[in-house]
Amino acid sequence: MEFKLPDLGEGITEGEVLKWMVKEGDQVEEDQPLVEVMTDKVNVQIPSPRSGRVSKIMAKEGDMAKVGQTIIVIDEGGAGSIALAPPTPVVPAPTAEVPQPAMVQPQPQVTPGMVIATPATRRLARELNVDIAVLSGTGPQGRVTDDDVRRASGQRVEAVAVSPVAQAPSTPVEAPETTVQAPPTTPRPPPSSYPGREEIVPLRGLRKIIAERMVKSQSTAAQVTHVDEVDVTELVMLREALKVTAERRGVHLTYLPFIVKSLVPALREFPYLNSSLDEQSGNIVLKKYYNIGIATDTEQGLVVPVVRDVDTKDIFELALEIDRLSEKARKGTLTLDEVRGSTFTITNVGAIGGLFATPIINYPEVAILGLHKIAKRPVVREGRVEVRDSTYLSLTFDHRVADGAYAARFTTRIIETLQDTRKLLAAVL
Numbered sequence: 001m002e003f004k005l006p007d008l009g010e011g012i013t014e015g016e017v018l019k020w021m022v023k024e025g026d027q028v029e030e031d032q033p034l035v036e037v038m039t040d041k042v043n044v045q046i047p048s049p050r051s052g053r054v055s056k057i058m059a060k061e062g063d064m065a066k067v068g069q070t071i072i073v074i075d076e077g078g079a080g081s082i083a084l085a086p087p088t089p090v091v092p093a094p095t096a097e098v099p100q101p102a103m104v105q106p107q108p109q110v111t112p113g114m115v116i117a118t119p120a121t122r123r124l125a126r127e128l129n130v131d132i133a134v135l136s137g138t139g140p141q142g143r144v145t146d147d148d149v150r151r152a153s154g155q156r157v158e159a160v161a162v163s164p165v166a167q168a169p170s171t172p173v174e175a176p177e178t179t180v181q182a183p184p185t186t187p188r189p190p191p192s193s194y195p196g197r198e199e200i201v202p203l204r205g206l207r208k209i210i211a212e213r214m215v216k217s218q219s220t221a222a223q224v225t226h227v228d229e230v231d232v233t234e235l236v237m238l239r240e241a242l243k244v245t246a247e248r249r250g251v252h253l254t255y256l257p258f259i260v261k262s263l264v265p266a267l268r269e270f271p272y273l274n275s276s277l278d279e280q281s282g283n284i285v286l287k288k289y290y291n292i293g294i295a296t297d298t299e300q301g302l303v304v305p306v307v308r309d310v311d312t313k314d315i316f317e318l319a320l321e322i323d324r325l326s327e328k329a330r331k332g333t334l335t336l337d338e339v340r341g342s343t344f345t346i347t348n349v350g351a352i353g354g355l356f357a358t359p360i361i362n363y364p365e366v367a368i369l370g371l372h373k374i375a376k377r378p379v380v381r382e383g384r385v386e387v388r389d390s391t392y393l394s395l396t397f398d399h400r401v402a403d404g405a406y407a408a409r410f411t412t413r414i415i416e417t418l419q420d421t422r423k424l425l426a427a428v429l
Contacts, residue, residue, distance in 0.1 A: 020034070367407070374390070
């Protein structure tokens with residue numbers, strides 16, 4: 001039985017195969033974990049839909065698999081029903097001149113217009129923005145190889161389908177700049193001045209997903225960052241006063257729940273910062289619920305679990321929820337429901353240090369708030385210099401949806417709540 005990568009919901013179309021928990025020849029039981037797959041949302045363990053013996057693993061660790069793509073073959077006939085080959089990659093490296101396994105690539109049925117290429121080559125084509133469907137393959141039976149894709153990526157779009165024969169004409173051609181004058185087929189970095197003292201680390205897994213998200217966010221939204229200073233002396237005193245109550249409830253009370261609660265009145269007053277822009281319909285979607293993403297630093301990279309309906313929870317409930325989600329994020333056990341549906345995100349680097357930063361919006365949201373180190377600083381109050389606790393807030397927002405003055409007023413509203421004990425108490429309890 002061929003087992004295909006299932007639809008994981010939330011618009012997810014592909015996932016990276018992180019880790020196989022079985023190997024070819026293993027006997028598996030129904031619902032036994034087979035593979036761990038990383039999507040752009042969360043890691044997912046996929047169980048076996050049937051009992052049987054693993055006949056063939058069709059996707060290597062590190063491969064990107066599409067929803068609906070066969071990733072494993074399970075023989076339900078039991079032991080000894082088929083002859084098993086030793087574990088091997090799905091297909092040989094593109095340069096290896098060896099026959100392809102019949103179950104992976106049935107060579108005789110090549111029809112006009114069919115593109116024969118390995119999953120790795122197809123992924124390379126996507127990364128280099130090459131239309132693999134128009135390439136003429138130079139591999140066995142016309143297979144498109146990695147070299148074919150790299151060669152095409154160095155040429156103009158009009159020349160990507162030129163075959164190797166056509167690249168060496170016996171007579172001059174009219175457009176030498178797109179054929180004869182093509183740049184080198186494989187761009188190579190300059191030789192290292194320190195051979196043997198550099199380490200090559202593949203960009204994959206969560207790091208690759210973060211990279212793709214950041215580029216998408218930066219290339220989509222018109223991002224601007226507004227920075228302001230806030231006197232948090234009253235906040236520091238209130239947290240100290242509530243720590244005893246929190247400890248009785250088994251709660252570790254940080255400043256973060258107070259900041260989360262202070263967002264609610266500000267987001268209600270300035271709803272365009274609690275929205276998303278639907279580019280296809282041209283509509284701004286204002287959200288009347290408040291699900292706050294908490295950017296969390298883990299060993300694997302940045303993860304954003306979501307605290308839902310923060311307007312309905314007090315600071316003790318929020319503290320417990322933030323701790324629970326942060327711990328799951330560090331362990332890599334968050335579920336899909338725990339990382340989707342945020343309407344606004346907070347990133348807190350105060351414990352690490354730094355004055356302020358310019359955070360990148362968590363696409364497709366409209367704004368993100370950066371929290372920074374609380375420190376004692378001299379402040380002028382009523383003509384006198386006093387030492388007060390203060391910090392900086394960095395609000396990055398999408399200028400397509402909100403103007404600078406709107407964003408500045410929103411930040412001022414947060415500051416007013418944090419600096420006034422009565423407003424702060426009304427917001428957090």
